[in-house]
Amino acid sequence: MERDRYRALELQLRGYRLTTAEILYHMPDHPGLLQTFVWQDYDIAPDYPVLRRFLEFWERHIEGRLHSVQVASVEGVQPPRWRHVGSEFRLGGRGH
Secondary structure: OHHHHHHHHHHHHOOOEEEEEEEEEEEOOEEEEEEEEEEEEEEOOOOOHHHHHHHHHHHHHOOOOEEEEEEEEEOOOOOOOOOOOOOOOOOOOOOO
């Protein structure tokens, strides 16, 4: 478990993002019906080589023909950013 956290941090520092893909595919025995499979791993946007390898594996070894794939990714580790929020708080002694 601890090793997985370090692996995730290492990947994020190398530019990988947590990526989720919703994969719709035709059920092998009932091609008119669609089934959903959710895939998640760390990958590099915008080319997504890890996801592409998984989809290539799917097409070669899994019977359900792919219908569509929707991808979302989130940057994990980012440099700190400062922004002015337009508020001011005054802290003072008594009577203020």
